[in-house]
Amino acid sequence: MTDREELREIEAEEGVRVEDERVYYATQTQLVLRRFKRHKLAVLGLAMLLVGYTLAAFSPFWSPYDKIERAGNIYVPPQRIHFRDENGWTAPYVYGLRQTTDPETWEQVTEPDTDARYRVKFFVKGSEYKLLGLFKSNIHLFGSEDGQMRVFLLGTDDLGRDVFSRILQAASISMSIGLVGVFLSFVLGTLLGGISGYYGGKTDVIIQRVIEFLTSIPTIPLWMALSAAVPAHWDPIKVYFAITLILSLQGWCGLARVVRGKLLELREADYVIAARIAGTNDFAIITRHLLPGFTSYLIVNITLAIPGMILGETSLSFLGLGLRPPIVSWGVLLYQAQNVRTVALHPWLMVPALAVILTVLAFNFVGDGLRDAADPYANVA
Amino acid sequence: MLGRFIARRLLYMVILLVAMSVVSFIIIQLPPGDYMESYIARLQAEGMQIDDSAIAALRKRYGLDQPPHIQFLTWAGRLLKGDMGRSFQYNRPVAELVFERVPMTVLVTLASLLVTYLIAVPIGIYSATHQYSLGDFVATAIGFVGIAMPNFLFALILMWALYKWFGLGIGGLFSQGMETAPWNWAKVVDLVKHLPAPLIVISVSGAAGLIRVLRGTLLDELGKQYVQSARAVGLPESRLLFKYPVRIAITPLISSIGWMLPSLVSGSTVVSIVLSLPTVGPLLFSSLTQQDMYLAGGIVMFLTFMTVVGVLLSDILLALVDPRIRFE
Numbered sequence: 092m093t094d095r096e097e098l099r100e101i102e103a104e105e106g107v108r109v110e111d112e113r114v115y116y117a118t119q120t121q122l123v124l125r126r127f128k129r130h131k132l133a134v135l136g137l138a139m140l141l142v143g144y145t146l147a148a149f150s151p152f153w154s155p156y157d158k159i160e161r162a163g164n165i166y167v168p169p170q171r172i173h174f175r176d177e178n179g180w181t182a183p184y185v186y187g188l189r190q191t192t193d194p195e196t197w198e199q200v201t202e203p204d205t206d207a208r209y210r211v212k213f214f215v216k217g218s219e220y221k222l223l224g225l226f227k228s229n230i231h232l233f234g235s236e237d238g239q240m241r242v243f244l245l246g247t248d249d250l251g252r253d254v255f256s257r258i259l260q261a262a263s264i265s266m267s268i269g270l271v272g273v274f275l276s277f278v279l280g281t282l283l284g285g286i287s288g289y290y291g292g293k294t295d296v297i298i299q300r301v302i303e304f305l306t307s308i309p310t311i312p313l314w315m316a317l318s319a320a321v322p323a324h325w326d327p328i329k330v331y332f333a334i335t336l337i338l339s340l341q342g343w344c345g346l347a348r349v350v351r352g353k354l355l356e357l358r359e360a361d362y363v364i365a366a367r368i369a370g371t372n373d374f375a376i377i378t379r380h381l382l383p384g385f386t387s388y389l390i391v392n393i394t395l396a397i398p399g400m401i402l403g404e405t406s407l408s409f410l411g412l413g414l415r416p417p418i419v420s421w422g423v424l425l426y427q428a429q430n431v432r433t434v435a436l437h438p439w440l441m442v443p444a445l446a447v448i449l450t451v452l453a454f455n456f457v458g459d460g461l462r463d464a465a466d467p468y469a470n471v472a
Numbered sequence: 473m474l475g476r477f478i479a480r481r482l483l484y485m486v487i488l489l490v491a492m493s494v495v496s497f498i499i500i501q502l503p504p505g506d507y508m509e510s511y512i513a514r515l516q517a518e519g520m521q522i523d524d525s526a527i528a529a530l531r532k533r534y535g536l537d538q539p540p541h542i543q544f545l546t547w548a549g550r551l552l553k554g555d556m557g558r559s560f561q562y563n564r565p566v567a568e569l570v571f572e573r574v575p576m577t578v579l580v581t582l583a584s585l586l587v588t589y590l591i592a593v594p595i596g597i598y599s600a601t602h603q604y605s606l607g608d609f610v611a612t613a614i615g616f617v618g619i620a621m622p623n624f625l626f627a628l629i630l631m632w633a634l635y636k637w638f639g640l641g642i643g644g645l646f647s648q649g650m651e652t653a654p655w656n657w658a659k660v661v662d663l664v665k666h667l668p669a670p671l672i673v674i675s676v677s678g679a680a681g682l683i684r685v686l687r688g689t690l691l692d693e694l695g696k697q698y699v700q701s702a703r704a705v706g707l708p709e710s711r712l713l714f715k716y717p718v719r720i721a722i723t724p725l726i727s728s729i730g731w732m733l734p735s736l737v738s739g740s741t742v743v744s745i746v747l748s749l750p751t752v753g754p755l756l757f758s759s760l761t762q763q764d765m766y767l768a769g770g771i772v773m774f775l776t777f778m779t780v781v782g783v784l785l786s787d788i789l790l791a792l793v794d795p796r797i798r799f800e
Contacts, residue, residue: 304491307783308776311738312756313495316772319760320502402622406742409624412760425625429746434632441632444625451620 123387126464133460139453147262151220154256155234155242158419160218164190167201167247169254169439172211183211185235185242209235211242246439248427257424258443264420266450268335268404269397275339277393280346285377287347288354295351302344310341314403318412327418334413338400346392353385387461394458398451405447421447477791481784492776493551497544500557500769556773557766561759566770570752577751578778580744581737583667584674588732589725591672591679596686597718600694611683618680624742627673631747634669646750670747674740678732685728686721693717729786734779741775 127133146153172183187207193200215234221227235242245254287298317337321330357363358381366376382389407413408422409429416423424443428434434441512527538546550557556566599608646662693699694717702712744753752771759767 300487304488307488307734307780308492308495308772309734309737309741309779311741312753312772312775315741315756315760316499316768317502319763319768320499322503398620406622406624409622410742410745410757428628431628431631431635434628435635438632441625441628444622444628447622447625448617448620452616455616455619 123464127460130460130463132456133463136453136456136460139449140457143262143266143450143453146259147266149222150259150263152222152228152230153232154253154259155215155217155231156253156256157218157220158257158260159252159417160256161251163241163243163247163251163253164188164201165247165249165251166437167243167251168437169246170203170243172242172244176208184208185211188241209242211235245442246437248424248440249433254424254439254442257419258421258446261419261421261424261443262446264331264414264418265401265404265422265447268331268338268420269400269454271332272335272339272342272400273393273397275335276342276346276396277389279339279343281350281382281389283343284347284350285354285382288351289358289373289377289381291355298347299351302347305341306344308341310403311406313341314338314407315410315412318407327414330414331418334404334407338403342396342400345396346389349385349388349392350382353388354381357381357384387464391458391462394454394461398454398458401447401451401454474791478788481787485780485784488780489777492773492780493548494544495776496769496773497547499772500547500765501540503763503765556770559759559764559767561762561764561767566767569755569767570770570774573750573752573755574774576749577753580667580670580674580740580749580751581733581778581782584671584678584736584740585729585732587671588675588678588682588736591675592682592686593722593725595679596683596721597690597713599683599687600690600721601713603691612687615680615683618676621677622742623673623677623739624746626676627670627743627746630669630673670743670749673747674736674743677739678736682725682728682732686725690717690721693720726786726790730783733782733786737775737779 151157167188170185170188172185174180174183176184185208186203186205187209188201189204190199190201192198211233212235213233214230216229217231217234219227219229233242241253243253243255245258248254248257283298287295314337317340318334321333325333354377363376363380366380371379404413404420405422405425408415408420409425411426411429414420414423421443425441425447428440428444512530547557554567556570558564559566559569562569595611599611602608646659646666696717699712699717702716703709740751741753741756743749744751745757748754752774756768756771756775759765759771
């Protein structure tokens with residue numbers, strides 16, 4: 092009797108549903124995928140992240156202007172793209188812009204000029220950029236037909252730079268700082284947590300106390316104090332890594348705890364003792380035999396740690412203590428929104444916040460789904 | 473047993489305090505240049521003439537000619553006497569500046585802890601007992617957004633909305649002219665009127681996390697057999713709910729103070745800056761932008777101290793409530 096026939100018999104006897112049969116044969120990966128797919132929000136989150144990272148990676152192409160290009164008047168409100176005119180549907184166009192002075196406040200206001208219409212064109216030539224730092228190009232996904240007239244989907248800022256383009260191009264910094272930071276936390280967390288859990292004893296006590304101490308320091312004040320110390324004359328890349336380092340200073344603690352707990356549980360397992368007797372060294376035992384045993388927990392932990400770092404960078408840069416121009420991140424963009432009056436008059440300057448919220452939400456959804464999926468046997472079969 | 477537990481925790485706290493002072497000292501030392509250089513630059517900017525011998529005398533007086541570990545010991549020695557150095561931005565002792573703002577900082581932190589629970593507990597219970605209902609869905613959605621939205625942003629949006637539609641500025645905890653007024657009934661009423669907005673802003677993200685924890689634990693409890701048997705016996709649903717599962721599900725909330733408090737202090741720092749509350753947050757911010765490092769170090773030290781004491785108190789509370797903790 093083959094396995095399959097045997098299974099059918101069991102099914103008949105026990106009344107197990109036939110569709111569950113696949114569960115018995117599925118590999119771990121298949122089971123995890125199956126459960127992940129059932130979590131609708133997680134799938135949505137994953138899709139959002141894929142879109143987000145694609146936008147970030149090819150941002151100069153998607154955005155009509157360069158992030159530092161002063162493309163138009165200051166504080167131009169978001170422009171609507173029109174698809175209809177008096178004669179019905181038409182090719183997309185925008186109205187021209189006209190500067191007027193508010194008769195009451197004497198403020199310069201930019202208004203749409205309904206007499207002038209400019210077609211929005213696709214694959215237009217614009218400022219030069221390097222895609223992924225490799226390919227030179229000057230083709231932008233969309234733009235307006237006349238070089239003089241411009242299209243600003245989300246308006247412009249205090250220097251006349253296009254907010255839409257800036258949000259897109261800031262994405263690569265904001266969305267990568269979490270990944271780099273988490274990578275650092277991951278290395279520190281698994282290493283120190285691994286040592287702590289595997290050796291136990293005095294080493295364990297010391298590492299645990301250090302973790303307790305670090306987690307008892309309120310995060311933001313510490314981050315603020317440390318990032319304020321980053322010298323003003325450092326070049327952008329150095330500042331970027333300094334801030335990432337600061338963000339991951341406490342981030343590894345949570346991971347180290349998880350790793351330690353799991354190692355304490357697993358280190359007396361038969362297969363570990365067998366490996367030890369066979370003369371495998373400690374490092375190999377930890378990395379080869381112990382860590383793979385709970386990779387799924389590590390992945391979940393990491394996914395849920397990324398949004399915290401993104402929010403951290405945003406808060407710091409918003410205060411003007413984190414990244415600073417010429418680096419453009421969502422937090423740096425929000426720095427302009429610090430003043431309530433500015434925000435009240437030019438609410439579109441708050442749009443970068445929407446990008447932050449969506450990204451963080453997406454990571455949380457995916458993390459949630461992964462947490463459920465990490466234990467594929469929980470409710471299946 | 474309890475006495476020994478407390479003694480051990482107190483001893484541990486002393487070690488933490490020493491570690492904290494090292495961190496604060498590092499923060500003070502981090503920016504390029506030392507205290508004296510910024511001090512001299514400031515005096516010169518004010519048009520004062522300082523010759524080299526005066527500078528050397530000043531350096532000697534502040535011990536800046538000593539190696540770092542000696543500097544740390546002198547600094548820590550002064551700290552023990554309550555001398556946290558001098559803020560040159562305000563030209564006043566740091567200790568004075570910090571302690572001025574302690575009552576409001578503690579008030580805001582404790583009140584937002586309370587508000588966090590007031591928001592989280594009812595919503596969490598409702599979500600768990602009405603799983604997959606519209607209310608649960610809305611609560612989960614709000615919870616997710618609450619986690620995803622940086623609370624300074626929430627503060628900003630709230631300020632913007634109030635400004636846009638009501639023409640109000642909601643900065644600070646007092647109306648204009650009230651900050652400096654002596655304490656009286658009118659001032660208390662004024663404070664109570666101003667508190668809700670910042671408190672809700674500070675509490676939202678913590679509450680969002682807590683709702684999810686509470687919902688999860690309560691759902692686990694509700695699925696257990698004792699709940700079923702209690703139902704079978706005919707216990708009214710509300711009594712059953714509050715007498716057993718809710719009580720069990722709430723225990724982690726007490727122990728969660730340990731991680732809630734640092735994040736609460738942390739979150740309220742940024743919110744305080746945006747809303748310019750009279751807490752130590754804005755003071756820390758201005759000290760950092762001005763490189764007034766003795767003040768910055770002092771504030772980080774104070775915030776950590778407050779957190780550690782809070783966690784210690786909650787640990788003792790938990791040990792009193794739950795005897796199992798003491799034997800760990």
